[in-house]
Amino acid sequence: MSDRITLKGVSATGHHGVLDFEKRDGQTFVVDVVMQVDLAPAGTSDDLTDTVNYAEVAGDIVELIEGEPLDLIEALGDRIAAKVLTRPLVEYVEVTVHKPQAPVGHPFTDVAVTVERARDTPVVVAIGSNLGESLETIQTAVSALWLALDLKSASRVYETTPVGGPAQGTYLNAVVTGTTSLSPQHLLRTLQDIELDHGRERKERWGPRTLDLDLIQYGDPVFDTDVRLSTEALTLPHPRAHERAFVLVPWADADPEATLRVDGTVRRVADLVAEVSREGVALGPDVDLLEDGW
Ligand SMILES: Nc1ncnc2c1ncn2[C@@H]1O[C@H](COP(=O)(O)OP(=O)(O)OP(=O)(O)O)[C@@H](O)[C@H]1O
Ligand SMILES: Nc1nc2c(c(=O)[nH]1)N=C(CO)CN2
Incomplete structure (x- = not known):
């Protein structure tokens, strides 16, 4: 089964980072998620309750970006994946967290981590x-x-x-x-x-x-x-x-x-x-x- 829902570019300001000024000033974080969900039931019924409401998922992501400051985007990605998997219809999730304004010290366009988690x-x-x-x-x-x-x-x-x-x-x-x-x-x-x-x-x-x-x-x-x-x-x-x-x-x-x-x-x-x-x-x-x- 390879049905998927993809939600890309959910962005909000968060205070995650190892450096003091990152925790103090905050910056933009951008998140993409790919959720493996069996879409056949909703395809037949045309009923939102048979699938995952991507607007609710976006809300969860923003809440985690804006929530408790973490040091690492790995940890943010992990928490977002765990939250998405609390929805029983999601069998597998891939989460990418982008931090385009990260203090890298050299010109760069983006840095991102991707975590994959399966329900167990x-x-x-x-x-x-x-x-x-x-x-x-x-x-x-x-x-x-x-x-x-x-x-x-x-x-x-x-x-x-x-x-x-x-x-x-x-x-x-x-x-x-x-x-x-x-x-x-x-x-x-x-x-x-x-x-x-x-x-x-x-x-x-x-x-x-x-x-x-x-x-x-x-x-x-x-x-x-x-x-x-x-x-x-x-x-x-x-x-x-x-x-x-x-x-x-x-x-x-x-x-x-x-x-x-x-x-x-x-x-x-x-x-x-x-x-x-x-x-x-x-x-x-x-x-x-x-x-x-x-
Ligand atoms: N937890 C469940 N496990 C299996 N089937 C379920 C469950 N809950 C509801 N059902 C539904 O029950 C329907 C009848 O299942 P089944 O013919 O196996 O029942 P049964 O074994 O004769 O009786 P019982 O449900 O009392 O064990 C199925 O179509 C299924 O959709
Ligand atoms: N002993 C026994 N009785 C049953 C059984 C069963 O598995 N074992 N299953 C039923 C309906 O599921 C109904 N009755």
Whole structure:
């Protein structure tokens, strides 16, 4: 994906510089940003909420130029990049900070630094399957997930009794954790593509499926960086995760320190496990999802 929004030449007066008179007198700083954003949703919907509002980004940049004086334009570029990446739709940003009036001591036209930063957000994905060769499906799905995630841990595989929906066969469930550079919406679409590649058909709610990949959490509730969203297409954290033993038990297995926001309160997943019935959740085939099945 190489869709981009480019914003060039945002300028303001700042007091950044190593020399005393730079901090005292101030000078002009000029900033260019290139943001990698999936523009397909806004291209289809023609709706500003599906993209990044470049006017807001310009406002953030001016605020940082005019804000706390720093010694180095490297530090200013770093802070601008971090601020731009707080927008969930931005997956990667390149920031160039120009300082055309810098005290260089010789004729020059411009000096600039460029920093590139990618999003690296912790995420949790729950995997389920109860149709076809479920274990093989889960193993190949985990291999495919490497395209979207830098995987950090995987639970063991659990055999679980179906919860809800029509009468159907036993599930295999697992949970993986990792980090991603993708936005939540882009990650969900990638998960859905992997489901389709594994023969997923949507017929009835909570019906049997070859592969289900649910995005459980995006960001870290402990640092208040978890994305909270409540749209039909994507709800975060997953609205039923906190009550599902087939998600919580493998999740605590993959990450014993994991936390989940439940009704606004950050809870330890291990404590939530203690509050739900574990009935119908048992260890399944003994495989290491990050090592076996390649
Ligand atoms: N956090 C999320 N993870 C995955 N899908 C989500 C999420 N939030 C909303 N959805 C939406 O839910 C819709 C139905 O997804 P799916 O068919 O996988 O549901 P399900 O697995 O049968 O039920 P459940 O949502 O209870 O797990 C999808 O089209 C998707 O856009
Ligand atoms: N045991 C079990 N039950 C379910 C599962 C699942 O993955 N495992 N997924 C559902 C819808 O996502 C509905 N019910």
